[in-house]
Amino acid sequence: MKLKIFGKLTDIFNGNEYDLDSENVKSVSELKVKLFEKFPELKESTFLIIVNGVKANDSKIISIPSEIALLPPYSGG
Numbered sequence: 001m002k003l004k005i006f007g008k009l010t011d012i013f014n015g016n017e018y019d020l021d022s023e024n025v026k027s028v029s030e031l032k033v034k035l036f037e038k039f040p041e042l043k044e045s046t047f048l049i050i051v052n053g054v055k056a057n058d059s060k061i062i063s064i065p066s067e068i069a070l071l072p073p074y075s076g077g
Contacts, residue, residue, distance in 0.1 A: 001025060001064070007072035009047055012039050022064065029058035031068070046073050 001022035005013045020038075025031050028049050036043050049056050050069040062068065 001062075001066075001068065004067070004069040006069065007074075009042075009045065009070050009072055012041055012045065025062060027058070027062060028056045028060045031062060032058070047071060048073070 001020045003013075003018045003020055005016050005018055010016050020031075020034060025034055028051065031049065048071045049060075050067075050071060051060055051062060052067050056062075
């Protein structure tokens with residue numbers, strides 16, 4: 001499963017893409033658990049998970065293939 005990483009989160013992942021072993025990842029909540037195991041410092045960050053262009057909550061099912069992005073909070077005008 002390829003993740004696209006944006007903003008300050010790229011510092012945690014050392015880049016703007018990350019390949020995650022998608023075994024046992026069926027939902028956004030399972031994705032978070034896997035990410036927090038690999039990157040404990042991510043727990044201190046606020047971020048959104050976007051699945052196929054739509055903001056996803058923890059219960060969102062992730063089908064394969066899906067486009068997944070991690071975005072830090074943003075504001076604009």
